[in-house]
Amino acid sequence: MSQQWTRPATRTEIIDQLVEGVDRYNPSNVSILEDYLYHQIREREYDCLANLAILKLYQFNPDLYNPDVVINILIKALTAAPSPDFNLCMALLGERQNLPLSDNEPDPLIPLLPSLRNLSTLLQTCRFPAFWESYQSEELSPLRENYTVEYAGFHDSVREVVVRAVKVTFETIGKERLGHYLNLTGEDLEAYVSSLGWSLNPSTGVISIPPNPDNQIKATVTRENITLPSITKAHRTFRCLARFGDGKALGCLSSLLTSFEPYAILVEANTIILVLKN
C-alpha cells in the first residue's frame, strides 16, 4: 500500500499517535477519531487506517456504536476503489449484533447496507453507468439526502475512481462513453476533461489520454537473472563451471577437462571422448 494510504500527509501528529500506538484501544479516544472522520469529509481528505481504528473501537465496545459514523466511513471507502477498503471496513463491521440502539431508534445502517454493498460492487467492477443510475435512484434518496450531501465533492471522488480505471485501460476514448462513465455532458464534460489534461478532438469527439506505463503496452521477454554467488553456494562444481557462461554445460565440460593432461577431451554429440595426446 502506498505511503499516502498507510500514512496520509494530511494526518496530524495526534491522530498518528492514536493510529500507531496502543492508545487506539482506549474508548475515550473515539470522539477524536470521529471528529477526524468528519474533517476528512469536509476537507476532501482520506485516511483509511484512522477510520478502521474507529470501527475497531466499535468492535470491542459495542456501546460506542454510532451508525451515522459507520455509514460515512463506508461512503468514504467506496470511493477508494479499486482498493479493497470497503471490504476491510465490512470485515470489522459484521460482528454487530442486531440489538436495539440505546435510544431505541431504528438503526439507519441496516436498510442502507445492501445498497452500499451494491454500489461498492458496481465501482469495483467498473460498471460506472449502472453506479450512477443506482446512486440517483429514488430508493437511495435517504443516502443522498442524509449523508452524501454532507460529503464535500462526493461526485468528484467517484469520478476519480472512473479516471483511475479509464487512464490505465484506454489510449483514446469516445466522448460519449466517457461522459456516461463520469455522469457529465456538454460543457461540464469538456471542462472536466481539460482539467485532467486530456485532449478532446472536437471534430471526431475522441479524447486522447496521455501515455502512461499502463496504457502503453509492450511485449516483454522476462529473463531469468542468475547471480554468480547464488549458484556457487549451491554446488561446489559451479565454482569451476559458472565462469564459462550461460549454461552450455557441454562446452563447460570440455573446457574444464582440458586440465586433464596428458589427455585431451573431445565432446561429440552425447559422447565424451577421452584422447591421449601425442
Place this chain on the structure above:
Amino acid sequence: MIDEATLVVMQQQMAQQAAFAQIPDVVKRFILHFYQSILDNNVPEINAAYESGWNKLTEKYYAKTEWPDAELIAPLVNDDQVFLTLYRELYYRHVYSRLSPDVDDRFHSYENSCELFNYILNSEGPVPLDLPEQWLWDIIDEFIYQYQSFCIWRSKVKSKTEEELNMLADGAQIWSTYSVLNVLYSLIQKSKINESLAAARRGESPEAIAEIVGEFGSRPLYRTLGYFSLIGLLRVHTLLGDYTLALKVMDNIELNQKARLTACHVATYYYVAFCYLALRRYPDANRTLVNVLNFVSRMRPYHTRSYQYDQINKTADRMYALLAIGIALSPTRLDENTMIGLKDRYGDQYAKMQRGSEGLAAFEELFIYACPKFISSSPPPYEDPDLLALYIQDPPVDPPQRHLALFLADVRSQAAVPTLRSFLKLYSSLDAQKLANFLDEDEEELVQQMMMLKQASRSISRAGIDGGRLLDGETISTSDLDFAIDGNMVHIVESTIGRRYGSLFIRNTEYAQRIFDNLRNSPLPIPKAASPTVAEAPTTPIAAAPKVAKVTWAKA
C-alpha cells in the same frame, strides 16, 4: 469428640491421600525431576522433560484422563507456586487437546494464564526463570488458542446449561479480548522487543541494543516472549478480521530472516499470507506461501518424529489450499515441486477455480477449509435475559461465513477474467464489438468488463521492495497478458518468459560433475612411450590416437 467440620476435613485428607497414592511412582519421579530442573534453570533438562517425558507419560497414563490436580502434587514440590502454575499450564493444555474442557476448565485455565503472566510481568526485576523456546512459543500459542476456543464456545448460546449461563453472565472479563490484548501488549512493552528489533535493523551493536532494552529485555525469557507476542497479535488481529492492523504489528519484523522455531515460522507465514489474500495482494500472498512451503518440505526429514509434525503438516495442507486460491486469482508460475504438491492435494479444485464463476464452490470449499477460525470479539448479551432472547431469535452470521461472503464477493467481481483472457490470448488486436459478439455481450458492458480486467491485472506488491514493512508496496502488473483500448480497438500483447537457464544449467552441471567423477575414478589408458616422430607433428592436439576411451553421456 470430633465435630462434623473436622470430620469433613479428615475425610477430604484421606481422599487426597488415596488419590496421591494412586499416582504412579514413575509420574511422581518425573514431576520431582521436572521441578528440580526448573529450580536449577537447567534448560536442556527442562527441554527433555517438556518435549519427551511429559508426552511419554501422557501416552502411558493420561491418554484419556487428566493429569493429577496441581493441589495433589503440591506436597511433592514444596508447594512451589511458580512450578504449580507452570504445571497447570501443561495440565490445561492437555485437557484442551486430549479431552473436552468444561466450563470450569475454561475459567480456570484463564485464571492460571493470568497468574503466570502476572508473575512474569509484575515482579520487581526479571524473574529468575529460563524456559525452552518451544515451551514459550507453546504458552503464547495456547493462550490464544484457548481464547479463540472460548469465543467460539461462548457464541453458541442455545446449548448452554443454567449454570453455564450464570457463570457467563457474571464472568464477562473471562477471556475478554481486551484482557488477551493486554497480556500480549504488556509482554511486548516489558521486553522492549519492538525497540530492540528496530535497533537491530538500524545495525546497532549488541551493546547498544542491550542498553536500549534494559534489564528485562536482555533476558532470553522476556525477549522471546516479546517476540512471540508480536506473532500472537498478528494472529489475534487476523482472527478478528483486522488485516491491516495484523500486518502493522509486524512492522519491525523482517520476514526473510532465518527461522527461529519451526512452529513460529510456519504460523507467521500462514497468517501473513492470509492477510495478503484478504487485502487482494495475491502476488504477495503467493510469494509468502511458496517460501514457507519450500521451507516445510526442506524441514520434513528433520521433523518426522517430532510431536509437532502433524500440526505443521496440517498447516502446510491449508497453505497449499490458500496457494491454490492465490494462483487461481492471480496466475503465477510456480516451481515444479510446489506445483506438484498443490496438484496432489487440490488438483480438482484448482482446475475448477481457474474457470471463474463456475469454480465458486471450489473457492468456497478451500477458503472454509484453509481460513483461520474467525471469532467474534463481543460476547452474546448473557447479562441481559431480554437482549439474550432477541439474540437467539436473530443471531449474527457466524464469523467464518461472514468473512467467506466478503471473500466470495471479491471472487465474483473477477469472475469474467478467465474467459476474457482466453479470448484475448488469441488476438493481437480485436474490435470491441467483435469480442462482444463472441461473448454474446453488449459492447458497452464488455468495455466495462475490460476495465475491470485491466485493474484485476494490477496489484500492490512488495516484490520490488527491499526490507520495508509488510504493508508497504507498489503497484505491479501481475499478468503476462496486457492490453489497451484505442477507441474501439483492443490491442493485445503477451509477455513471454525467456528460456530458463537456471535449472538447465544446474541439471547439466550435475551430469558434468557425475561424469567428471566417473572419469577420475576410471582407470586411465596407459600412455605409450613418447616417440619423437609423433611429438614433432602435433598439428591437432586431439588426434585420433590409438587409445580412445569412450564415456557415454547419460541420456537426458
